Amino acid sequence: MSLADQLVQYVIAGLSGGLVYGLVALGxxxxxxxxxxxxxxxxxxxxxxxxxxxxxxxxxxxxxxxxVLAVAIVTAVGIGLVRLAIYPVRDRPALSVIIVTIGASxxxxxxxxLLWGPDAVRLRSFSGDTPIRLGxxxxxxxxxxxxxxxxxxxxxxxxxxxxxxxxxxxxxxxLNRAAARLCGxxxxxxxxxxxxxSAATAALAGVALTPVEMMRCSQGTHYTLAGFLAAVxxxxxxxxxAVxxxxVLGLLEALSKGLISxxxxxxxxxxxxxxxxxxxPQGLLGxxx
Amino acid sequence: MxxxxxxxxxxxxxxxxxxxxxxxxxxxxxxxxxxxxxGAGKTTVLNAVCGLVxxxxxxxxFAGERVTGYPTERLVRMGLAQVPEGGxxxxxxxxxxxxxxxxxxxxxxxxxxEVRDDLEEMCRMFPVLREASSRRGDTLSGGEQQMLxxxxxxxxxxxxxxxxxxxxxLAPMAAAEVLRQVAALRExxxxxxxxxxxxxxxxxxxxxxYVLEVGQVxxxxxxxxxxxxxxxxxxxxxxxxxxx
Numbered sequence: 281m282s283l284a285d286q287l288v289q290y291v292i293a294g295l296s297g298g299l300v301y302g303l304v305a306l307g308x309x310x311x312x313x314x315x316x317x318x319x320x321x322x323x324x325x326x327x328x329x330x331x332x333x334x335x336x337x338x339x340x341x342x343x344x345x346x347x348v349l350a351v352a353i354v355t356a357v358g359i360g361l362v363r364l365a366i367y368p369v370r371d372r373p374a375l376s377v378i379i380v381t382i383g384a385s386x387x388x389x390x391x392x393x394l395l396w397g398p399d400a401v402r403l404r405s406f407s408g409d410t411p412i413r414l415g416x417x418x419x420x421x422x423x424x425x426x427x428x429x430x431x432x433x434x435x436x437x438x439x440x441x442x443x444x445x446x447x448x449x450x451x452x453x454x455l456n457r458a459a460a461r462l463c464g465x466x467x468x469x470x471x472x473x474x475x476x477x478s479a480a481t482a483a484l485a486g487v488a489l490t491p492v493e494m495m496r497c498s499q500g501t502h503y504t505l506a507g508f509l510a511a512v513x514x515x516x517x518x519x520x521x522a523v524x525x526x527x528v529l530g531l532l533e534a535l536s537k538g539l540i541s542x543x544x545x546x547x548x549x550x551x552x553x554x555x556x557x558x559x560x561p562q563g564l565l566g567x568x569x
Numbered sequence: 570m571x572x573x574x575x576x577x578x579x580x581x582x583x584x585x586x587x588x589x590x591x592x593x594x595x596x597x598x599x600x601x602x603x604x605x606x607x608g609a610g611k612t613t614v615l616n617a618v619c620g621l622v623x624x625x626x627x628x629x630x631f632a633g634e635r636v637t638g639y640p641t642e643r644l645v646r647m648g649l650a651q652v653p654e655g656g657x658x659x660x661x662x663x664x665x666x667x668x669x670x671x672x673x674x675x676x677x678x679x680x681x682x683e684v685r686d687d688l689e690e691m692c693r694m695f696p697v698l699r700e701a702s703s704r705r706g707d708t709l710s711g712g713e714q715q716m717l718x719x720x721x722x723x724x725x726x727x728x729x730x731x732x733x734x735x736x737x738x739l740a741p742m743a744a745a746e747v748l749r750q751v752a753a754l755r756e757x758x759x760x761x762x763x764x765x766x767x768x769x770x771x772x773x774x775x776x777x778x779y780v781l782e783v784g785q786v787x788x789x790x791x792x793x794x795x796x797x798x799x800x801x802x803x804x805x806x807x808x809x810x811x812x813x
């Protein structure tokens with residue numbers, strides 16, 4: 281395979297992986313904008329999505345139904361998390377809430393391990409494993425599913441915030457909480473909606489990913505960190521920036537994996553991210569505060 | 570008949586008691602002015618009424634119902650609206666979206682057509698909003714933002730409008746225009762509780778007023794009585810010892 285063909289492969293892998301990071305980052309952004317808090321359980325939503333889809337499929341459900349149910353279950357977990365763990369501390373400083381989300385991530389991870397054990401599992405690919413030929417190499421069709429679903433979700437989330445009353449109400453709460461409440465917007469409902477929406481998008485990413493990446497209960501932390509990094513690199517609070525940050529991170533990881541060393545791929549991605557933040561503390565698309 | 574009544578309301582932030590037993594009322598169809606120096610607790614009165622500041626003691630009655638401790642959203646649905654200081658328009662959202670969010674509490678009760686009619690009505694009252702309809706809220710001037718904030722509050726069709734310093738920070742022309750609009754609200758049948766640092770201007774459009782000092786009502790009366798009051802003149806109108 282020529283270098284050009286290899287590059288194409290790496291870029292495609294990087295873009296599809298990066299879209300997933302971007303999706304996690306977008307979920308983090310939605311919650312951050314509604315609450316001012318980073319949800320450190322965000323990656324667990326990805327993990328739970330993948331793991332529950334595998335479990336449901338193994339229990340004999342058709343693939344599509346397992347996928348839909350997995351997203352629904354994780355959405356319920358996200359809203360449950362708000363009701364049980366976030367509401368009781370909502371009037372405390374942001375740091376308390378962040379610590380609650382860290383605790384929640386440990387509980388979700390531990391719970392998943394109790395339920396499903398520590399081993400990596402794989403979901404059947406949505407449309408077979410025959411690679412689609414591309415130049416000298418090929419691309420797994422599932423990667424296209426991942427990229428396509430992620431892209432679709434990003435567009436849907438954008439539409440939600442641009443055109444729907446609920447989306448605008450959420451933006452109002454993030455712009456000025458008191459003024460939004462004075463418009464009759466229930467800030468608590470908005471926070472629940474933010475967690476539900478974030479959980480759903482993350483779970484969808486998890487379901488789509490599990491056929492290509494494998495999934496294990498401890499995998500969530502990786503996605504939380506990657507998503508957080510992507511959100512910060514893109515400019516915290518900026519949804520578009522979150523997706524761009526994810527793509528940058530995914531591309532960096534895939535290219536360094538292919539061209540330099542797979543062992544150092546994450547270190548290189550992290551190093552470049554730190555460099556970006558050093559040069560532009562507000563992130564690539566963030567506004568200076 | 571009083572639309573809003575506070576009875577010995579105590580409230581504050583943290584350990585600080587900003588209101589130390591405030592009793593007042595706002596009569597239906599009237600403009601009631603709330604006057605006082607900085608830090609007297611005027612804004613806290615508005616926020617306590619709206620449920621944005623927890624009430625530590627006393628009661629608030631709105632439209633004959635005891636509403637102490639009601640969440641803000643519920644009060645807004647009941648017909649209470651506040652224009653916070655500086656307007657606090659949603660800067661990233663368009664003027665039109667700001668106005669539509671003002672009608673958020675009417676979802677499920679008013680039809681789309683009714684809301685659109687009210688939107689049209691607001692653009693008639695404040696022509697500048699029609700021209701700026703698709704612009705971002707933060708591209709408006711201070712006076713225009715204040716108009717937008719008032720229009721946004723009116724979109725909820727409030728029975729009682731609380732206004733927090735609507736003219737503060739505005740150029741004299743813009744300030745006069747905003748207060749003229751407030752006076753015009755009375756013709757619409759909206760009851761107004763007005764906090765204003767420009768005492769003379771406030772008393773010119775108000776029916777009655779209260780003077781607040783360190784969290785307590787120290788003076789109350791009709792606008793004419795307050796304008797004539799030696800204490801008010803000395804403290805707020807800068808006419809020192811004139812005619813004594």
